[in-house]
Structures are given as structure tokens and as C-alpha cells.
Amino acid sequence: MTNIAISGAAGRMGQRLVALGHEDPDLSVVAGIDAPASPSLGKDLGVLVHTGAIGIPLTDHLPESCAPDAIIDFSVPAAMRNIIEVARTRRIPLVIGTTGLVPEDQTLIDNAAKEIPVLYASNFSLVVNVLNLLSAKAAQLLGPDYDIEIVEAHHRFKKDAPSGTALTLAQHICDATDRDFEQDVVLQRHGDDCQRQPNEITVQAIRIGDHPGEHTAYFATLGERLELKHVSTSRDSYVLGALRAAKWLRDKPAGRYDMRSVLGLDD
Incomplete structure (x- = not known):
């Protein structure tokens, strides 16, 4: 079982990550994070994504008591910069699918990858x-x-x-x-x-x-x-790829990875 936290959980991709992650027998959604201004803060994640209550509220930070095996970030660049520091400090593998990143963000990813496994992809399909x-x-x-x-x-x-x-x-x-x-x-x-x-x-x-x-x-x-x-006919193709990446990344050593490695396409 891989325990995952979702950053950007109230967004379009985030909600599908919560829903499909909850349905996956090999995954457990243990945290959902979104912006402090989100009107959905405090809501049960399962209620938010219409799958039924799962006992996990949407929060604006990763609780100190929560120790996921991986974080999946589909938020916005400013939030990604925060969650990458959280992941680095707490030594949590990080999957990043946030778009709109600038070159300085890629440098942040490179630096974090010296300490934790980080997988960035512009597309997880x-x-x-x-x-x-x-x-x-x-x-x-x-x-x-x-x-x-x-x-x-x-x-x-x-x-x-x-x-x-x-x-x-x-x-x-x-x-x-x-x-x-x-x-x-x-x-x-x-x-x-x-x-x-x-x-x-x-x-x-x-x-x-x-x-x-x-x-x-x-x-x-x-x-x-x-x-x-x-x-693409559904965002679920991207979501399933990101969930697969989180499972793959959890036991990897520090380094920067991409979907080519996950899918065995390096050769």
C-alpha cells in the first residue's frame, strides 16, 4: 500500500487524483492540500469529489502527523514552490505535474532531487x-x-x-x-x-x-x-499515469526522474 498526499486537491486534476487514488486498492489517500483561500477547506475529500466520505479533510498544509509515501502536486507554480520545500525538509518523494513552471522552478527541482526522489513530467499519459x-x-x-x-x-x-x-x-x-x-x-x-x-x-x-x-x-x-x-478524451489518462508514477517513485533513491523511466522507455 502506498500512502499519497495530493497537493492541489480541490482543482480539476486534484479531484480526479483523489477519486481514482481512493478507488485504487494499492493506494491510500491520506491528505489533500489546497490554497488557504480555497472555499473547500475543511470539507471531507470524499465528499468533495463525490465518492463518499473518507474521513480526510482538505487542509492548507500537510499535517505534521501525516507521513505519506509520496506527494503528488498538481497545483500552481507558487504552491509547487512551497510543497517542494515541504517534501525536501520531510524527505518525502514528490511527483510534480504542475504546469506553467519557469526555468527557476526547474532549478528548484534539480536542487531538491539531490536530497529526495522527484519526478517531474509535463504530461503523464x-x-x-x-x-x-x-x-x-x-x-x-x-x-x-x-x-x-x-x-x-x-x-x-x-x-x-x-x-x-x-x-x-x-x-x-x-x-x-x-x-x-x-x-x-x-x-x-x-x-x-x-x-x-x-x-x-x-x-x-x-x-x-x-x-x-x-x-x-x-x-x-x-x-x-x-x-x-x-x-485525450478524459483527464483520467493523466491521473492514472501520475498515480502510477507515485507508486514507482516511493522506494527510489534521491534523483530526478521522468515518465520515460516509469514506463521503461529509456531504451
Whole structure:
């Protein structure tokens, strides 16, 4: 049995983590954390996610008496910075799925990973992680004559753009083809002179309705194109991946990990 605490438990992803974590016979949800201003503070987590009372209230911090085997953080960057310090101080493995992180946050993760196991992923879906590998391989095989575009779509409430998943996909392609991410990845296209540049990868974002997520990598030259696409029909695919990551991480030594390791995709 793996005891888990959920940071960001009142959010969309957090509620599904609580619900599916409670249903998993190998997991026990022992704490749920959210912002001090959350109107749901004090509510039973099970009541909050409509699965029935489980005797665990939503709090604004990890109780001192609670010692989870892992924390899963799907909150906001400011809250993530706090929970990473809590995890480091109390030596608790940490799974991070919070989006919108800045380079300084990645440094925080690197520093924490010197003391505890930390697993960060921009996307916990098995299919997305396979998409990263396939897209990198396609870019290698097709070569520089093929234009590369990445288009992602999410719901109207998503704050960051482009998605972390789209940027990670672009990074995988850059790594596989010796491109420079900072120089070759373009995050928008507009104006009177937008002709493609050599090695350019453009990432574009769409925000519509309640779309749970879609990412497409296009590889095209004159006369043909290849499209590699992941379509999410439910956030549960991400939630199940994060829960799987927490189980995997609990006994690992200090270090920084990702979903490639969890899914055995390193080779």
C-alpha cells in the first residue's frame, strides 16, 4: 500500500487524483492540500469529489502527523514552490505535474532531487510519452527537408500556453535533430513576413470549450505530410499515469526522474 498526499486537491486534476487514488486498492489517500483561500477547506475529500466520505479533510498544509509515501502536486507554480520545500525538509518523494513552471522552478527541482526522489513530467499519459519518442524518430528519419509544426488544443480555462506537453514534444525533436530549442522553436506566427526559416519548429495553441487536450506533430514537404497525434478524451489518462508514477517513485533513491523511466522507455 502506498500512502499519497495530493497537493492541489480541490482543482480539476486534484479531484480526479483523489477519486481514482481512493478507488485504487494499492493506494491510500491520506491528505489533500489546497490554497488557504480555497472555499473547500475543511470539507471531507470524499465528499468533495463525490465518492463518499473518507474521513480526510482538505487542509492548507500537510499535517505534521501525516507521513505519506509520496506527494503528488498538481497545483500552481507558487504552491509547487512551497510543497517542494515541504517534501525536501520531510524527505518525502514528490511527483510534480504542475504546469506553467519557469526555468527557476526547474532549478528548484534539480536542487531538491539531490536530497529526495522527484519526478517531474509535463504530461503523464503513456500515449503522449510514446508520441515524444515517435516524433523524435520521425524527425531523424525524414531529415531537414520536412517542415515541422506542433499544434495543441486545450479547454478555455487553461492558463499557460503553449502547453508544457507541446514544449516537451518540441524539445524531444530538437534533441533528436541537433536543433537549438531557444533559437529554432517559434511560439507564434504573425505579421507580413512569416516565411519559414531553416530548422524552424512552430508551436501553436488553441483554447476551446472543455477540450481535455490534443497534440499533433506535423511533418510535411512538397507533396506529402505525416501527422502524429494524441487525443485525450478524459483527464483520467493523466491521473492514472501520475498515480502510477507515485507508486514507482516511493522506494527510489534521491534523483530526478521522468515518465520515460516509469514506463521503461529509456531504451
